[in-house]
Amino acid sequence: MVLAWWEELSTLAQIMAFFAIPMTVVMLIQLILMVVGIGFEGDMDSDSNAYTDAGMGFVKIFTIRGIVAFFALGGWAGLAAISVGIHGFWAVKIALFVGVCALLLASLVIRLARKMQQSGNLDNANALGLTADVYMRIPPSRSQKGKVTLVFQERFVELDAVTDSEVELLPNTKAKVVDLLEGEDCVVVTPLVET
Numbered sequence: 425m426v427l428a429w430w431e432e433l434s435t436l437a438q439i440m441a442f443f444a445i446p447m448t449v450v451m452l453i454q455l456i457l458m459v460v461g462i463g464f465e466g467d468m469d470s471d472s473n474a475y476t477d478a479g480m481g482f483v484k485i486f487t488i489r490g491i492v493a494f495f496a497l498g499g500w501a502g503l504a505a506i507s508v509g510i511h512g513f514w515a516v517k518i519a520l521f522v523g524v525c526a527l528l529l530a531s532l533v534i535r536l537a538r539k540m541q542q543s544g545n546l547d548n549a550n551a552l553g554l555t556a557d558v559y560m561r562i563p564p565s566r567s568q569k570g571k572v573t574l575v576f577q578e579r580f581v582e583l584d585a586v587t588d589s590e591v592e593l594l595p596n597t598k599a600k601v602v603d604l605l606e607g608e609d610c611v612v613v614t615p616l617v618e619t
Contacts, residue, residue, distance in 0.1 A: 437506045440519060444499025451496050454489060490530035498523025548583065551576045551601045551611055562586060562593040562613065572599060572613060584610040591615070 433441060502519025506512065554574055559582060562570030566586040570593065573582050586605065593599055599613035 434506065434512070436512045436515065437503055440499045440502040440506065440515075443495040444503055447492050447496035447499065451492050454492065487530065487534060489534065490527040493526035493530045494523040497526040546577055546579065546581065548604055548609065548611060551583070552604070554601050555616060556583075556585070556599050556601055556613060558585075558593045558595050558597045558599055561595055562599070564590050564592050569610060572601075572611065574601070584608070585613050586610060587613050587615070589615055
């Protein structure tokens with residue numbers, strides 16, 4: 425039945441479905457992981473952080489969640505447009521428009537979540553001594569910032585992090601918060617060797 429549906433689609437509709445279906449699955453997995461409290465960005469390179477290091481609250485538009493939303497929602501919008509008989513040229517324009525709106529909306533949601541996280545009387549000093557999960561790789565010797573997630577003050581938070589370790593801390597490993605960077609919303613972590 426699925427194969428028959430696929431074969432009935434035009435080439436353009438198949439291209440739209442090729443992006444929409446897997447990206448929708450990824451989006452649902454991200455949503456489930458977020459609801460159960462496991463962060464998932466998928467970016468392992470700090471150059472693609474959702475936030476600039478300048479601390480000005482500016483959110484980069486091209487986050488992993490935004491790109492997934494672009495292809496998922498844009499693909500479905502284009503597929504829907506084609507299925508109701510809209511010409512391919514206009515279907516592509518509709519797909520791009522909806523995709524860009526989804527990208528911008530994802531950026532806005534991330535920005536609002538970041539503001540809510542920062543505005544609730546969180547004192548990063550309360551994170552000292554706690555165990556965190558490395559979320560985005562943390563390069564060695566404070567060369568660049570990475571990210572950690574942890575629970576403190578009854579909240580699940582994501583913080584910028586650096587390390588004094590001479591080896592990088594990889595995602596899905598544990599680290600201990602040992603210090604705060606003066607004047608920055610950033611913690612210093614050390615690798616936690618699990619026994």
